[in-house]
Amino acid sequence: MRRSAGPAASSSVDSARGGRGAPVDGPGPSTDGQRGGPSIADDGYKWVALSNTTLGSLMAMIDISIMLIALPDIFRGIHIDPLLPSNSFYLLWMILSFMVVTSVLVVSLGRLGDMYGRVRIYNLGFAVYTLFSLLLTITWMSGTAGALWLVVMRIFQGVGAAVLIANSSAILTDAFPEDQRGMALGINQVAGLSGTFIGLIRLFALRRGAVPDR
Numbered sequence: 001m002r003r004s005a006g007p008a009a010s011s012s013v014d015s016a017r018g019g020r021g022a023p024v025d026g027p028g029p030s031t032d033g034q035r036g037g038p039s040i041a042d043d044g045y046k047w048v049a050l051s052n053t054t055l056g057s058l059m060a061m062i063d064i065s066i067m068l069i070a071l072p073d074i075f076r077g078i079h080i081d082p083l084l085p086s087n088s089f090y091l092l093w094m095i096l097s098f099m100v101v102t103s104v105l106v107v108s109l110g111r112l113g114d115m116y117g118r119v120r121i122y123n124l125g126f127a128v129y130t131l132f133s134l135l136l137t138i139t140w141m142s143g144t145a146g147a148l149w150l151v152v153m154r155i156f157q158g159v160g161a162a163v164l165i166a167n168s169s170a171i172l173t174d175a176f177p178e179d180q181r182g183m184a185l186g187i188n189q190v191a192g193l194s195g196t197f198i199g200l201i202r203l204f205a206l207r208r209g210a211v212p213d214r
Contacts, residue, residue, distance in 0.1 A: 065198075071095070090147040110166035
């Protein structure tokens with residue numbers, strides 16, 4: 001009697017698996033955390049994720065350093081002397097606002113991605129970052145009003161950048177299998193680190209091309 005129960009138990013286990021004796025191994029976790037995105041086995045999706053997150057990290061890090069060389073032109077355009085004691089506030093916060101906001105919000109915005117879906121929050125951050133980057137280019141004011149406008153836009157641009165930085169590594173961890181995960185994270189980190197000096201080189205080259213040697 002005990003031996004005859006064996007096949008029946010095996011049959012019940014097979015039916016619980018799907019009725020065909022399906023193997024336990026299935027597709028990996030979704031790329032959008034717990035939100036049911038594409039599976040880890042989706043080969044095309046992982047390269048799209050890598051290209052988008054790498055681009056986002058690169059742009060966010062470029063904006064940290066590119067401001068340093070652009071400051072003389074910015075203050076000349078809004079007719080402010082940043083070296084005057086009364087204008088030192090604008091000089092400091094033009095440089096620090098982006099970095100302070102980004103570093104403070106990274107953990108909180110990463111947690112937000114865990115709660116509501118990393119891809120969804122990443123796309124929202126990309127939209128915020130792009131919008132306020134565009135608003136930084138259409139400053140029509142001058143004097144202290146123009147300086148305050150730029151500082152506020154830099155703050156919100158930093159919010160978008162914090163979303164990109166916080167969620168890019170998590171998206172790649174979900175999208176890539178274990179044997180390719182280190183490569184994907186390495187490419188993403190190299191792009192971010194190179195952005196810190198690419199911004200300086202790019203803007204320096206533009207300034208050299210626009211202002212001929214005398």
